Amino acid sequence: MATRAGEFVDNAPRIAELDFSAMRMRVPTDRYHSAEFAARERALLWMRSWQFVGRADDIPQAGDWMEYRLFDQSFVLVRGRDGRIRGFVNACRHRGNAFCEGKGRSARFTCPYHNWSYGLDGKLLAVARPDFTGTLEEFVGDKDQLGLIEVPADIFAGFLFLNPDRAAAPLGETLGEAAELLAPYRLEEMVPCGLNVREGLKCNWKVIMDAFQEGYHVQGIHPELVPAMDESQERYRFLGDHSVATAPFGAANMAHSGLDIQIAAIRNLPATFPGVADALPRFDALVERYRGADGTLPADASPRDLLQRAMRETLVARGLDVGGLTDNQISDNQFWILFPNFFMTIHAGEATVIVAQPHTSGDPNRCFWHVMNLQWFPPEERAARRAELLEIAEGDHFPYFLALEQDFAQMERQQRGLRNQAQASLTLTRQEVRLAHFHAAIESWAYRA
The missing domain is CATH 2.102.10.10 (Rieske [2Fe-2S] iron-sulphur domain)
Structure with missing residues (x-):
């Protein structure tokens, strides 16, 4: 393990450094709608997994x-x-x-x-x-x-x-290295805030898990996030059946985007990552301090650098111990999959959790998701900030923030296409390497003795 746990992900391989020779880049579409495969998942995955x-x-x-x-x-x-x-x-x-x-x-x-x-x-x-x-x-x-x-x-x-x-083997044994890597974030001190919703979707549970394991769809589904993310710099670690990836925030298109565009992208982050809002006043103050007469910032004070500094200072001032986190963990989301159905995007002081669950009816074309925003607050504020779980009645819909609304609509649309019998498989790109890993794990459970 590195000096700080986050360095293990900061220094993880990029796509060009991964070995694809043993990876299966096609996924049978019947995995998303077949009653027979759903029955195998129920018996061999869901009834045996944490x-x-x-x-x-x-x-x-x-x-x-x-x-x-x-x-x-x-x-x-x-x-x-x-x-x-x-x-x-x-x-x-x-x-x-x-x-x-x-x-x-x-x-x-x-x-x-x-x-x-x-x-x-x-x-x-x-x-x-x-x-x-x-x-x-x-x-x-x-x-x-x-x-x-x-x-x-x-x-x-x-x-x-x-x-x-x-x-079952103990949870700690099942989580393995993931537990140590996530410990410095102090998730146990966070509370659900603003968003804690469980709702039904008309898609297979794996459609949800697939959607949050790749950034390839950002350009098509979330164009407003393109200036704030650099998908070409994604890094990947595979930890047994689990996985983690990360991509820099505030670094996208650095060679092509002007300073004002980079700053504007960071100021827009709270629309998707609410916890960043608290650090923006300090970020704006640092930008003004370092901006020269010609309107530029020095090389060692990029918008990304200033965002990391502003977030660290703001969180420390409020009482959160971020000493175990690297600078990248302060600003950049790590995208975690804890197999089989737990997705989390996390940076210092904040996490969004999305859990996909099969529908109680057993219908493979339906599922539930549980979406929760977690934020760190001083102990005296947590009770007042805590959001109770909201169960959405069937036929109703909760108005999520923009990115989640975009994902919600896309996932139900994808399920309609997946049910077409003429298309026997999905074709994955190298940027969807985590999907290949995830579906290999699904298959290993569904066909084990």
Whole structure:
């Protein structure tokens, strides 16, 4: 590992340095609409993998719980009196009744059917016996064997994860190097702010994941971002099934864009990355300080340099420890995929998380996404800034910021094309190398023994 974790990504290979010889650059289109392939994914991927459920501060107090649904499966996560978060199958051990729905707080779980009750640790506490006078053991047998069925649950960087597979490897082992690389951002200190929405889309879940693993579509879908991004400088790391890429902000078309265009592009960043807004007053002050009489900036004070300095100074003044972050991590987004369905774009003090989940109906042409903007605030401000999850009713639509609205429309349009039977496969370009890596991982799970 480098001196600072971020240097591992700062110095990662560019496209020209990658070995494409073993990469499959075609993806069968039936992976996006085939009921048979969706069934393989359900059994071999979703029921065996760690997946995002929410934030740890969604259930902050002892007794707080939340339900997680995956297809027709239901689980409940609860914070115990010992502070530990546990996951359980949402079914009473008596007759299988689901005892939780949505979110709430309880001192114990009581099944509404026959009033069997369980502790926050899942142990069976009591059963109703209106017409019975014998011992509990005579009534139900060994009650120690009748606690709720526990499934693995864990926290990483303030995110809640659950795995339906009771024999799964620990989350930390699954994340590997990703955990160390993300630690300096202090994600556990961030809170959802302004955007915390779950909504249904008419596309396969992998269409969402594909869309956020390449910048090739920026020129066509997000033209307003072109001046602020330099896709030719993207760097890539592959970490098992996970991956990370980064591209410089404020460096696009440096040889061709004038100073005012570069500055304007940075000032427009808050439309997509709200956290940058706090640093703009300092950025403007630095531009004025270093701008010469001829209107130019010195070579060692480019707009990009000044943005990094302004953001670092602003975040430190507010109390965020950014000492473990490189200058590139201050201004530039790293684009993370935590396999299978967690995307995050992150720079100092801010992250946007997009999680794609298969639809509860099992229809491969439908899915959900959960979009969340996370920002760092001083501890005393977090409760007031925190945005609760907003569930969008089917048929309604949430008005996202421009870039996400553009992606939303494109993804549903793409699904319509993917269902055409005459087109058997997708053809990837070298700039979509992460898609090739991602789909190779999908295939390895879907066809494992």
